[in-house]
């Protein structure tokens with residue numbers, strides 16, 4: 218595909234940044250385009266549904282070193298972080314992110330679900346050495362952060378500096394091109410082209426997943442010390458589809474979405490005409506439950522008590538991003554689509570959400586680097 222090729226209903230400009238990664242390393246780094254509010258939808262994520270590849274390695278290391286120290290970089294809402302924490306009850310996680318707002322929200326989340334072995338703090342991945350010092354952590358983890366950065370190699374090099382010799386750096390990154398959607402309508406295809414165009418133009422990489430090995434090697438890791446795989450996401454149940462849209466219930470408001478220690482799937486609580494509707498799935502595997510983990514009902518009760526006050530659910534999903542958000546603004550600026558085309562994409566996402574047999578998913582690269 219070449220710049221400006223007419224494809225479907227849109228003009229596609231696939232790669233506004235043919236600039237090689239890290240040629241901008243000494244310039245100011247790019248902002249996180251989706252916006253910090255948007256990260257709230259990441260609360261669907263857990264280590265089991267988004268980073269299961271780290272668990273065998275983590276569990277082996279925890280068995281040998283129960284007091285293991287882990288750094289989670291770009292932790293966002295912190296739901297993956299707190300779900301990792303249950304696998305290392307005697308260990309400690311330091312979780313960092315760029316934004317004060319998101320760090321305090323993540324911290325609140327940990328408090329709400331009763332996880333006490335995680336400390337959240339503001340720090341940039343580009344300043345890990347300066348912030349934490351050299352060879353400090355037994356493990357360093359990042360999920361879907363490098364794909365947003367203009368200098369992923371520089372970021373990875375920082376992660377390698379703060380992990381101890383013998384430690385492990387783990388990361389999972391999306392291959393944005395691989396969003397696989399059913400029903401795969403012309404409008405959905407056009408939406409994906411906009412998504413790719415906006416993401417690339419904002420300094421991120423659409424090919425982060427399969428670039429991880431190359432980035433790690435550029436950051437100084439030896440090929441023989443890298444283990445690599447690919448992992449997927451799948452959104453198909455009503456609750457999962459809802460992650461990408463607004464509430465389909467009239468006059469309803471999402472009160473919380475949550476996954477808790479001991480459970481591996483999202484829980485949903487809605488308020489519809491003053492009636493609370495709760496839905497959650499059973500624990501996938503009873504052995505995942507840990508002693509003392511709150512029950513699902515208890516988690517929801519606590520969330521309802523503590524979070525009612527700030528339960529407005531700001532623009533978080535693909536649907537929201539395309540109908541009003543930074544992504545829409547950027548798509549218009551880049552002339553990737555017209556207002557009417559973007560509106561149609563928003564409606565198409567809503568139809569997708571309301572369609573019982575609809576689903577979508579994507580691929581991720583996953584690597585473990587042994588230092």
Ligand SMILES: C[S@@+](CC[C@H](N)C(=O)[O-])C[C@H]1O[C@@H](n2cnc3c(N)ncnc32)[C@H](O)[C@@H]1O
Pocket residue numbers: 246249256259262290291292293294295296297313314315316319340341342343359360361362365366
């Ligand atoms: C897609 S979110 C992923 C959040 C979390 N890891 C997850 O998967 O749920 C990307 C996160 O990276 C953070 N981020 C972006 N640039 C960063 C930087 N330079 N240093 C640290 N975090 C950064 C953003 O604030 C955002 O929370």
